[in-house]
Amino acid sequence: MSETWIVLGASSAMGRALARSLAERGAGLILAGRDEDDLAATAADCRARGAADAEIARLDIGDPAGFDDIRAMAGPGRVNCAVFVGDMPAQDEIDADPALIDRVMRVNLTGPAQFLTGLLPQLSEHGGTVVGVSSVAGDRGRQGNYVYGAAKAGFTTYLSGLRSRLEGTGAHVVTVKPGFVDTAMTWGLPGMFLVAPPERVARDILRAADRKRDVIYTPGFWRAIMLIIRSIPERVFKRLSI
Known part of the structure; x- marks a missing residue:
């Protein structure tokens, strides 16, 4: 019996890459996102790659009114869910318009x-896997x-x-x-280095899910990079333009 995966943010580069990898395993897919034309194209691609099924659903992560309908599409049994939704306005835009903070936290x-x-009840x-x-x-x-960063720290804690x-x-x-990944959200940002393709992230995610890992950095070298960054004393770190 094939697995069923809900992919939230399936029209993102990383979400699309994971959906394709899951399709090659014969999984059933529920692809949720904002761009329905893109979702439909990805669903067709996933069926061609061997997905047991690939349905699409429009998702506005800022509006929980439609959440029950998407969850119901998975049926009553075991379910897996991968969450790729995100929004990262430039910090100077947020500084100029603090109302954007609500959107960043919501998404x-x-x-x-x-x-x-x-x-949770299901x-x-x-059982199942949450990514x-x-x-x-x-x-x-x-x-x-x-x-x-504050929103993502909160999600990590959740x-x-x-x-x-x-x-x-x-x-x-x-x-x-993830560290820097080649996606629409990061395209053109200054200071990018060691940028990973979404397919690399998808491979790392599936390996981590199969092995029931708790926390992974992808690519893996980001674990060492972030260990160094977290080790910098605050009195020094606050003076760094990073």
Whole structure:
């Protein structure tokens, strides 16, 4: 019997890459996102790659009104969910318009947490895998993206609590912390280095899910980079333009 995966943010580069990899395993897919034309094209591609099925659903992560309908599409049994939704306005835009903070928190933290919390009864009873894509930006507040980093730090903490909440149920939660990835959200940003293709991230995610890892950095060298960054004393770190 094939697995069923809900992919939130399936019209993102990383979400699309994971959906394709899951399709090659014969998984059933529910692809949710904002761009329905892109979702339809990805669904057709996934069916051609061997997906048991590939349905699409329009998702506005900022509006929980449609969450129940998407969750219901998975049916009553075991379910897996991967969360790729995210929004990262430039920090200077947020500084000029603090109202943007609400949107950043809603898209990166509140909305995903509400969706996953709604899956708790099903996960607790039938098991499954949750993949939550956070970010290395959540490991420490940087002046270049501290609001986005705060939202991702909150999501990381939520995923940690959810993992503990589901311990012993047969369900498992993987927290994914990507570094710089070649996506529409990061395209053209200054200071990018060691940029990974989305397909690399998808491979790392599937390996982590298969091995029931708790937290991964992808690519793996970001674990060492972030260890160094977290080790810098605050009195020094606050003077760095990073």
